[in-house]
Amino acid sequence: MVEINTIKNKLKREELYQKQKSAKAKEKRDRRTALQKEEASNPEKKEKRLVENVPNTLENTREFDETIVGDDEEVAADEATDEFSQYFQSGVAPKILITTSKGPSSAVYEFATELVDIFPNSHFVKRKPQFEMRHIVEFSKNRDFTDIMVINEDRKEPNALTLIHLPNGPTAHFKLSSISLSKEIEGHGRTSSHKPELILNNFNTRLGHTIGRMFTALFPHVPEFQGRQVATLHNQRDFIFFRRHRYMFKNAKRVNLQELGPRFTLKLKWLQKGTFDRKGEYEWMFKPEMETSRRRFFL
Amino acid sequence: MSSQRFYTGDEQGLIKVITITEPQVVKVKRVKRNQPTPEAPPKPIPTIITWGSPDREKAIQLLCWDHGKKYLAVARKNGLVQLVDPLNNGSSVYEFKLPLEKQDKVDTIFVGLFANTEHIITCTNTGVLTVQSIHNVSQQRTFSIGKDICRMRVHPKEHHVVATAGKEQELTLWDLNELSNDSSENSTPASKEKKTKQINGSSISSGKGSKKDAPSETRYKSKETLANGQLFKAKNVKNDHLDLRVPIWNTDFQFLSPINISRIAVGTRYHQIRVYDTKSGARRPVVDVEIGSMPVVAMANGPNANEIVFSDTEANVYSVNTVNGEILGQFKGFTGVATALATFVPFGGESDVSHLVSVAMDRCLRVHDLSKTRKLLHKVYLKQRMTAVVVGEFTPAEPSEEEEDNYNRSTKKSKDIKGEEGDEDDEDIWESMGKLKEKKTVKKRKNIQ
Incomplete structure (x- = not known):
């Protein structure tokens, strides 16, 4: 066969190239139709092919992490008595205080309104400049709050979320990005005041478990299924995506999803033992030097 | 296969014994170009043995060896202090309990633990220093040494000298023998004299250098500022450039050198590292530097007296020169705050590096x-x-059969080679030397007789 790029005549070269290209396409088309025909007669073969065909992604080729939680009695015992045992064991209902950084802008207020809508039994409190975080923690403890959420802003945009579990911590700090409010989502549904169901995805390591339990403790124990509302926290490559949907039964087999909003993305920056203290002990802290590979994840 | 052991304590009250076995170091022969490279030596596999059952009330706060490294002393959250036998699966040999109650919504925790063959010395953050005799359960002496203590350590050589430091508490050295005079005693007064005598006796026997220290003690006593039982009390640094008082909050300290222990390095919540010299007569620090921006959590001695290692709350661990206060370097790999540090010489002390x-x-x-x-x-x-770590024993490698064989062969070979080549020359030399010596010795003997 002639090497096409050695032909000096441009017209000839073009002609041959087009021929070769169409031949290749035909071969592929033939291969696929043959496969389709074969699989139509033999559906097991198709299933087998689909199961075997798993593309490599960053997630499924992630670096080995020894802290991934399996069936481990010791870790189970540790989790059974951790700071969230009040919610999981004693069944204390969550009560959340949502506030902002000092001198908030209108975008932060709008986002706070959305958060109040998401979490049942949450209360927005306007931040007064004379109170520091440690004061607010004390006040909230006295008023039986179980969690505090503080929205931070930069250049009039919400940019961080601090989550404090009461009364004994821990405190987690997330970077907040890609916010779309409900009204910005096309075809969004109207929310109802039902307690939502919760879906947590891919919180696998010991650190991920702690974060997952922290989020779980924000929602009431028993959802109201007639509301058909679902809040999803999906972890992918250490980014936690929040979405909220309502599912609608079309018929006995088909279900449609209607997005309610808002959407936002969280990324864990640090986790601290105890309630918020700038000089407190950090249980985990993200440092740029930890990014040794694109396949290394912490949650 | 040599192995090094570590004992750790955690928030669930478990003691874990970690044995890290070093794989045999095999010298890799030179590889020719086309041959595949030899496999890398296998990574050391740590084995973990766990003692105890999970219970947060029994959370371990401090761990230390007793003086002979025979038993492990454990201080727990619920006030229990134990001596644990590492050879017998961590069973408790001796224990006593201190009542730890909340004070002003703050939990009382242990900030210092020490054990020798006679006593266990503990200290809480409320400033209750307890000296408990191991042989007699009823013998317990308690002293109140001020509130908000952050760390208590006992002099590594003289066990009657105790150092404390804390929030608004300057570094202070106490003499337990002197302290006994004004202490509030728990046990019956009848046994009072006996106790003090015993303790005096024990401290002298255990502390070799107590006599040496005597002149310096008298000198400190001459200063009026020292309260009863105090050997040394540091003085706050000078006011800052705005002429404001510098707040004190010492979080941890270490006696620097095991040979000449007059220098003490202190870390503070305001990220200062200070070095005090108790024998120089100066009460202010000799070295005072600010490092990083976060409070010091734990400190450990470096490979020598000129180096100290400390950790801060943001998961940084630094190595600092104690002579000029320079940062020597940082240890990488931490994702959470290092709560306890310890240095040791690997391979049972037969090494010139430390870990x-x-x-x-x-x-x-x-x-x-x-x-x-x-x-x-x-x-x-x-x-x-x-929460706590101590360095355990080192088990040296047992030479395997193959190695021994190799060794024998090589030595034999060398002997054979020598025998063949250098026999005659050697003999000549030896003969000449031997004659000289004999003559001399004979002469001398004759003279003496």
Whole structure:
């Protein structure tokens, strides 16, 4: 066969190239139709092919992490008595205080309104400049709050979320990005005041478990299924995506999803033992030097 | 296969015994170009043995060896202090309980623990120093040494000298024998004299250098500022450039050198590292530097008296020169705050390098090289938030049969070679030397007779 790029005549070269290209396409088309025909007669073969065909992604080729939680009695015992045992064991209902950084802008207020809508039994409190975080923690403890959420802003945009579990911590700090409010989502549904169901995805390591339990403790124990509302926290490559949907039964087999909003993305920056203290002990802290590979994840 | 042992304590009250077995170092022969490269030596596999059952009320706060490294002293959250036998699966040999009650909504915790063959010395953050006799349960002396103590350590050589430091509490050295005079005693007054005598006796027997220290003691006493039982009390540094008082909050300290222990390095919550010299007569620090921006959590001695290692709350671990206060380097690999540090000489002390072992809130034990590379040598995931670590015993490698054979062969070979080549020359030399010596000795003997 002639090497096409050695032909000096441009017209000839073009002609041959087009021929070769169409031949290749035909071969592929033939291969696929043959496969389709074969699989139509033999559906097991198709299933087998689909199961075997798993593309490599960053997630499924992630670096080995020894802290991934399996069936481990010791870790189970540790989790059974951790700071969230009040919610999981004693069944204390969550009560959340949502506030902002000092001198908030209108975008932060709008986002706070959305958060109040998401979490049942949450209360927005306007931040007064004379109170520091440690004061607010004390006040909230006295008023039986179980969690505090503080929205931070930069250049009039919400940019961080601090989550404090009461009364004994821990405190987690997330970077907040890609916010779309409900009204910005096309075809969004109207929310109802039902307690939502919760879906947590891919919180696998010991650190991920702690974060997952922290989020779980924000929602009431028993959802109201007639509301058909679902809040999803999906972890992918250490980014936690929040979405909220309502599912609608079309018929006995088909279900449609209607997005309610808002959407936002969280990324864990640090986790601290105890309630918020700038000089407190950090249980985990993200440092740029930890990014040794694109396949290394912490949650 | 030599192995090094570590004992750790965690928030669930478990003691874990970690044995890191070093694989045999095999000298790799030179590889020819086309041959495949030899496999890398297998990574050391740590084995973990757990003692106790999980109970947060029994969370371990401090661990230390007793003086003979026979038993392990454990201080727990619920006030229980135990001596644990490492050879017998961590069964408790001796224990006593101190009532730890909340004071002003703050938990009372242990800030110091020490054990020798006679006593266990503990200290809480409320400033209750307890000296408990091991042989007699009823013999317990308690002293009140001020509130908000952050660390208590006992002089490594003279066990009657105790140092404390804390929030608005300057570094202070106490003499337990002197303190006994004004202490509030728990046990019956009848046994009072006996106790003090015993303690005096024991302290002299255990502390070799107590006589040496006597002149310096008298000198300190001449100063009026020292209260009863105090040997040394540091003085706050001078006011800052705005002429404001510098706040005091010492979080940890270490006696620097095991030979001449007059220098003490102190770390503070305001990220200062200070070095005090108790024998120089100066009460202010000799070295005072600010490092980083976060409070000091734990400190450990470096490979020599000129180096100290400390960790801060943001998961940094630094090595600092105690002579000029320079940062020598940083240890990498921490994702959570290192709660306890310890340095040791690997391979049972037969090495010229030292290693740093640390446990952290990120549930890992790490071993770093303390030399210039500061490399992470081992990392062991321990499933719990760790609070304490001590270095255990070292088991040297038993030479395997193959090695012995090799050794024998090589020595034989060398002997054979020598025998063949250098026999005659050697003999000549030896003969000449031998004659000279004989003559001399004979002469001398004759003279004496």
